[in-house]
Amino acid sequence: MNQVIDNHGRPINYLRLAVTDRCNLRCFYCMPEEGIKYVPKPHLLTWEEMERVIRILVRMGVDKVRITGGEPFVRRGIMEFLEELSQIEGLQQINITTNGVLTAPLVPDLKRIGIKSVNLSLDSLDRQRFFDITRRDEFPNVWQTFEALQAHNISTKINTVVMSGKNTDDIIPMAELTRHSPVSVRFIEEMPFNGDGAHEYQEFWNYRRILDELKKAYPGIYKLPDPPASTSYNYQIPGHQGTIGIIAAFSRTFCGTCNRLRLTPQGQFRTCLYDDGVFNIRDLIRQGLNDETLQTYIYEALQNRAKDGFEAEARRKVGVVSESMSTIGG
Template identity: 85%
Template sequence: MNRVIDNHGRPISYLRLAVTDRCNLRCFYCMPEEGIKYVPKPHLLTWEEMERTIRILVNMGVDKVRLTGGEPFVRRGIMDFLEELNKIDGLRQINITTNGVLTAPLIPEFQRLGIKSVNLSLDTLDRQRFFDITRRDEFQNVWQTFEALQEYNIPTKLNSVVMSGKNTDDIIPMAELTRTHNVSVRFIEEMPFNGDGAHEYQEFWNYRKILEELKKTYPGIYKLPDPPASTSYNYQIPGHKGTIGIIAAFSRTFCGTCNRLRITPQGQFKTCLYDDGVFNIKDLLRQGLDDASVTERIYEALQHRAKDGFEAEAQRTVGLVSESMSTIGG
């Protein structure tokens, strides 16, 4: 299959699709405590529009889709949508990012549908800290999801945002999970996508500082080869079953191999996490454009793609980054 190539020579093979902006947690680094103003349902992409968009992109060489949110499992109909995606020829991987609150009972269905991997958001193993970060007492449900993923042998990555003054004491306990579990624990630099729920940084934990903290306890930790287009620097602790990843999401060191596109719940087509959308694919579909015309718009956008997140942020038309990560899909 031929893949479309952007203007910097990067092949595009991966779509991150946010199916909803709604979430049943209120993580302070993602949105203000009072939440955000949700998009009215008629302004969201329908399941049918999302399926059509994915089919168009698969014909352009995309073979991996990750469903995100918000929290994808708060939107009704998502399991039927997964059934339909599973029928698309050429779609090699369907992956899911979830906070795990509602997900545990669905894990057997994930296995039947052939879901390739699940990213589970989990910033702490301490129930009180979980409440302090998410403003909801849901740790036990999330942990049950983790246990179910392990039971059904679904490849799992635990995503932990490292936040000064909040959960840096959890870095080593999270890393310890890799001792006995075949899981990738990924530590992520905090980003500014919190819907104007501004807070002060006591100290910014970049990827270098996170690695230094790990080396204090695990001096033998060693670098693994990073897969093509990887967003994480990957490591192994000797004797541990699982692996460690560190994602420089704010430092933006991985842009040179970026193979990803993003579509927000309301249809904003983003060629970079840090841009403010290059066009609205929902509007194109509802205007009656055929697949060939939509394909041409996507191709055109990719020929004007920013070389990295810093350039994309500088080109924004609506000012500094401040939207909630819940509205753009993690």
């Protein structure tokens, strides 16, 4: 089949696959301190089911998969799964989002498998602030992962959620990482996916305010061209090796070029981060449906896709956005 186009004329070539809802951190903006009620293992997609879905999507034009979670490296069998994915003809990129706690020893194998890029979630370079945000004292392990990725020349993006009263003092230190390292530091607007819907924004830092903060420290910062379907506005600080990105995740200014699908660990197929699932592909697989029928379900969902995150949120069947990002796929 040729490249699938949705009902708004957007080519779909990118899947974000959450392989688990479990995580070894407790970031307050992602889940409550006591954690969330995890999905029982039999309710999760198996590795074989996930591989089957990816093969179907590749035939429909998807050529990029991002493996995420929860924290993908807490699920047993992840490295073998990545090996299998690397053999799928037509799948051009396998990228990973990780919190870095368990990742450093695996970096050489990730390089060997052919992982193109890693997004490293890191909200502070200060060990105490890192602990305050994540509720875990794991900063040294995360930093080892950063150093290992640089040593093995794996393209690295650092994802930093900007939170009032928590880590706004880290904006400039994080930007300074781009001075001597060819990394992309991406500042992300905080979103309401913390597992209980109760978080209040004391003082919302939107993408314009984040940019103003950077301009104060770096008056020469300038805009770069944004790649097709980019979620970030991209910038360069003169003399720095790396780049800066700002993601308007809550303002949702990038929906018009969205090329992404999401698949949750329990098989919910999402055509937008802000919807609550359009069908469950796990259930369809376990009913014995063949690949052609599964492909029809996917195609029909893409022909009824919301034009943006606001429309997707309005269509939700179960009220306001309150899920943990860990259950959706960060």
